[in-house]
Amino acid sequence: MPTSVAAIDESSPAASFRYALRTCETIDAFRALEPQWRALLSGAEAYSPFISFAYCEAAVAAALKNGAKVEVATVHGARDLLALWPVAIMRKGAWRTARALGCGCGEEYGGPLIADTRRAELYDAAVQAVLRIHADVLHIPMLQNGSTLQHALDAAPQSWVQRALPQRWRVMPGYSINLRASPTWNDFLATRHATLRAALRSSAKRLRREGEVSFGWCNSAGDTERVLKWLFANKRQWALKRGIESPYLMDDRVRDFFIDLAKRTDLTTLPLVAYVRVNGQPVAASVNLVGARSVEYLITTYDEAFSVFSVGNLLIEYIAQWAQAHGLDFDFRPLHGDYKVRWADRETEHESRIVVLNARGRLIELALSWAQARRVYRKVATLVMARLK
Secondary structure, three states: OOEEEEEEOOOOHHHOOEEEEEEEOOHHHHHOOHHHHHHHHHHOOOOOHHHOHHHHHHHHHHHHHOOOEEEEEEEEOOOOEEEEEEEEEEEEOOEEEEEEOOOOOOOOOOOOEEOOOOOHHHHHHHHHHHOOOOOOEEEEEEEEOOOHHHHHHOOOOEOHHHHHOOHHHHOEEEEEEOHHHOOOHHHHHOOOOHHHHHHHHHHHHHHHOOOOEEEEEOOOHHHHHHHHHHHHHHHHHHHHHHOOOOHHHOOOHHHHHHHHHHHOOOOOOOOOEEEEEEOOEEEEEEEEEEOOOEEEEEEEEEOHHHHHHOHHHHHHHHHHHHHHHOOOEEEEEEOOOHHHHHHOOEEEEEEEEEEEOOOHHHHHHHHHHHHHHHHHHHHHHHHHHHHHO
16 A cells, blocks of 8 residues: 655745655555646646657556555645656665666666746755655656756766766757747758758658558557557667667666557557558557657667668657647757758757765665776777777
């Protein structure tokens, strides 16, 4: 059963916020939060799809299955819920680590659900609330530099090692398309380089010679499951062929998470998986999360036999055009990609933060120092071997 503890923080502005912490030991305990959660979502003018109730419900089911503890920190006003911040807590070595609820790929944006993102004091209050969780460290991934949440976290105790790293090791570029600023899709496309526009037309024309071509969203749980199985099997082979270490691709847990999420979602109103098919077989597909303001392009793959037709770019065009028609932006998410640069009209910077919640949490500095020492060793060894050849 869930438990909750609430206390007034006299240091908050005019002592107007009340903080509570709920521990959810079962999925039913988490579901008890659904009415308040959905009410907060309905009133928020902006939120990440990673904080939607359906996504977090699927993540809680997976976390509990893996032995994690789930806690939800909340901020209340006089009458209403103003913010909530859910985390999954796992013991790792000598300390307890809290992370954002997620599918297991580790690439979700972390952070709270805020009633009004224009109110900086709500972010400050959310940080105060999450500092009360029963963990030693809190990981917040892919935080946008200069964001209100980042400023709120600046006052929290953080990892010395993480903050001391060179910027080039900490900061990742992020890419997105501000589609809401364009009245029509063609208005946006006209801003892209002529070579991209010509390549899209040529690729589509040549692909149609291969057979019957279709673009779309999976609109049933069964179809979604079939395409997801192809997507993850194809992406796993792609990674293995290149020697890329992607732990989440080496088993089926992330795939199964999205299969489960599809069953919890009305796919006719909130699509999840997009595809390009040739003669009924997928040649490109992606997992996408639709939020209040943008479509998150999360996990994607394509059949290398069709790379000459740029099916990945054609898939992006289809999803981005859909997003523009629905008044949404398109988020390529952090990490550099040449194809992202060609499409994007907005670039941001992102870095992860590690908040140290107590004295025991400082033990993570040893692990981080060792990890960086190994990183430097590998770089030096690679340079030495290259010179000896």
